[in-house]
Amino acid sequence: MNHNGLTADAAAYEEIARDTRARQLQAYRLREALFKGLQVESPESPEDRQEALEKILQVVKSFVRVARSPFSSSSPNTPPSNAESPLHNKPDTPTNTTHFDLTELATHQLLHDEDAVGGADEQLQYFLLTMLRLSLTCPFKDVRHTFKHFLQTLKANGITPTPQARHLSPSYFIHLDDIFSLETKASRYTTVQYPRPGNISYSPWSADENTSNDTVEEGRKEEQDEQEDCAKTGSPEEASTTGGRAADEYVRQMLVKTYIDEGRLANVFRVIAFFPTYYEIYHTTYSKTIKSSIGPLPRVWRIYLAILVAAQQRCQYLVSLLKLEFLHVGGDPAWLKGLAYCPPKLRPMSRLILVLARQPWRLSEDDIRALMSNTVGSALGESWSKGELVQAVVVIATFLGLSSFVLGCGIAPELDMCGGFSVTGGGKSENKGVEHELDTRTTMVRATEDAARAAASHATGWYDSNIAMDNDDDPASDDAWIATDDTTPPDDDSTRGQHSPINQDDFEQTTELISKLKLSKDSDLKQELLESLEGGEADTGQRKLSIKTSRSVIERPRSPVATRSLDGGVVYDDLSRYVDPVLDESIEIKDFDDEERQHYEEFMLGDYCYEDHGYELVNQFLPDLGEDLVEEFDEAQSITDWSIFHQVTEAAVDTSPLRYAIWYRVQQILGIVKDDYNYDDISRYLSRRTSEYIKKVCQQPDAIRRTDWSNIGLSLRPEEKCHVNLLVASARKQALLCYGLSILATL
Structure with a gap:
């Protein structure tokens, strides 16, 4: 075919592509x-x-x-x-x-x-x-x-053919009964307890411990009436699908606002809702980081950077969610074919992401200068400005931290995305989710279960026999419209919550930890709590601080919830296409150990820390976000419910030494040292197994499995385990900001 013929064919193809995109x-x-x-x-x-x-x-x-x-x-x-x-x-x-x-x-x-x-x-x-x-x-x-x-x-x-949910809980690791209900009423009427800042001794939004029996009975009567109405209409019981933990009006309005603003109540935010005061702050910083119009980087570029980060961490959940947002704000679907298809200016960011994710102490001024010069690109305009790099570092640190939380908590796929649903009666199919609606029509090869597992193994580097494919058999249960699964929830700690059979070693370790915390010489927070309670007695009468469980200590049967025997970390796409393969091989995951100390200095927070130095640079290019991030980190460190496990006692347990031990252990792994912190506290408050779990969530969150969640080294409630992951994610995010911003501040 001659040159003119090729040109005509190309023009015709482009016209068809434009028409297809328009439709x-x-x-x-x-x-x-x-x-x-x-x-x-x-x-x-x-x-x-x-x-x-x-x-x-x-x-x-x-x-x-x-x-x-x-x-x-x-x-x-x-x-x-x-x-x-x-x-x-x-x-x-x-x-x-x-x-x-x-x-x-x-x-x-x-x-x-x-x-x-x-x-x-x-x-x-x-x-x-x-x-x-x-x-x-x-x-x-x-x-x-x-x-x-x-x-x-x-x-x-x-x-x-009708889609059904594969997993009702927003997390593979947390039973739906432990998730906040979407309504202010749920199947269990108890005082609403959740972690909050240390200076708030009881929730100002929820019912207090003196809630009368009449109120409880009234709630149960209303629940009975609702169930009768459901029986008449054929609708399933609310608590079996919306969450079993009663939400107070504060939590309820927070969830409603998120849905009204976003049109989606994402699974990750339903889990973060365990910490309502933190949720509000984090939602603000997240929106400013990825959604707002502030800063020199276009929104499409920020979202694509986040996709590169999530893919490097093998976090399918975030890749799917971000891919949907990328396409909906006008991103070029060709970029989603892989790193080789995005603008040349973006490609060198793969190295920055890998270094920050695996060896952040090796990030050098030369690395940053290379991005700011034309040497990394082939044309003018491909260099990065200081402001663009500040914003890029914030995006990268945010999604490296968020990946740790998502994978550590076993966040399940969104119900309308790949992996979140299955179909009965439609035959074997690709079952693409809504995230594929606007992409180029590339076919996912999933002809058989073996082929699918092989593809997942190739993409992730690990083989998991628990990757379950769609089940086209008619389900056996009456609630089969919700899920095609014929399996029952695994009867283990990961899904049964705080009333599961207790690991004796973990229980003993937890009891010992509580004793250490009570004997801690650092009693500043305890004193603040006592002063807060004494000051509040004039208004509330003889109120006593009651450390309660999220529901009665009497075991209640779990609602039957359809689930998959999935283990978390499942990958459906070939995420390796978003990572530079050569750099992926050469930049390994490392600890900042004695060998590294011979070549690299520790990062001293006394010389540069985010709350004293980093926030100013962020504010310079991203107004107000710098201070918002300070508030986010403070909130992550301070939220507490003054208890561990489900000890019912009148004596509050100050968990701040444990929280700080987790925080500074994470940053120690990443080569960061706080001058005035007593590092002996890490071994005092963290067992070997707990320390190993923290390290895994920080460095290899994609390797977290249900067994890790169930054997964290302490007997903790689901929300307490999520708080451990939240501390790890936040400490990691802050550490990476320090590494990136400290270099940019000198340029």
Whole structure:
């Protein structure tokens, strides 16, 4: 073919690609506009959400009538368009509206355009996945119930393959009963306890310990009434799908605000909600880091940098979440093919990420100067400015820390993303999630379970026989619309929470630790607590500080929850494409040990620390974020509930020595030393096994498994284990900021 022919073919391809992209965006924006109508809290006018719900159902029913077989590459026989079913609109149904707005026009075009990308099948798939997610994670009951009933009806009538959740809890390691409910009422009515700053001795938002029995009985009566209503409507019991720990109004409003702002209540934030006061601060810093318009780096570049970090850490959860955001804000899908397809200016960041992740003490001024010069690129404009690098370091440190938390806590995939759902009746399929809606149509090879495991092993470097594929058999339980799994939750500490059988060694270690903490000479925080209580007695009467468990010490049966026997850390994509393979081999994970000390100096916090020096540089290019990060670190260190495990005692346990031991052990691993900290406290308060766990979460979080979570070296409640991971993640983030910013400050 001659040159002109090649040019003509290329031009035709480009035209097709542009047209395809336009259709993808049209379909996405249609769905986004429809579901945006649900992101309102209007008690005075509940008809607003009802109208949005009716419009969504109308559109989805239209897709159901014309779709062939969503979630499948095959096209099995489907009911004819005039088939009678509860989902096909009748003239007298409330979802038949008389007006024809722009949304209906767009839907009409997608339904009847044979050339539309993915056609009705694909669009129905994404609608059903969004409905599945909201049926279980939306904080508004009317939305959950409407979508649950719709999906149940779809499945019961065999109208179309229907997605089901593979795991109801936001974490593989934490049972749903231990997660805050999406409602202020749950199946267990007890005083709401959660860690908070040390200067707050009891929650100002939740019921106090003097809550009357009448209030409890009233709550139980209302719960019984709700269950009777559920029985009439066929809806499942709320507590079995929304969380078993009662949330107070403060937590409830925090979750609602997140959903209204984001349109998604992500699993990672549902777990961080264990620490409500920290959640508020972290959500602010996270939004300023990745979502806001401050700073010299475009949002698309920041998100892509975060993808590179998450991929290097083999954190599939964050890669999927960030990929979705990257595409939705207009990122070029070609970049997602790998590091070789992104702008040349971004490619050298792979080295910076690897050094900070594995050997941060080796980061040198030469490394930074190379990025700021034209030597790393092939053209002008490919060098990095100081402000861009400051923002890049903040992004990298944030997502290295967050990866430690996500992988350490076993955060499960989002319900509408790959790994979060399965399909019954659709045949073996790729089951791509919504994160693939706007990408280039590259096929994931998952023909058989063996092939899938081989791909995961190639991508991650480890083989895990627990990587479970989709189960197409009809589920046995009545709640099978929620999950296709026929397995029961593993009967171990990881899912049964604080009332699981206790490891005797861990219990003895915990008891010994409590004794050490009570005998600690550093009693400043204890004194502050006592003064706080004495000052509060004038208003609250003879209030005593009661260290309680999150629910009664009497064991209650767990709600049956569908789960997968997954072990965390599952990878579905080839994440190695986001990492420079040569650098990945040459830059190894190391400890700052005696051998390293022969060549590199320790980083002394007395010379440079974030709270005294680093925040000023961040504020210079990212206004207010520097101070917000100081507050974030302080909050992570100070939150406490003055107890360990579920000891019921009138004597508060000051856990600050333990918290500081975790914090400075992490930074010690990374080569950072605090001049005035007594490092003997690390061996005093951390057992060998606990120290090993901390090191693993810090350096190799992708290797964390259920057995690690269950054998942390201490008998801890689920939220206490999450706090350990939070301390590790925050200390790591702060340490990496110190390394990067201290060099940038000298340039």
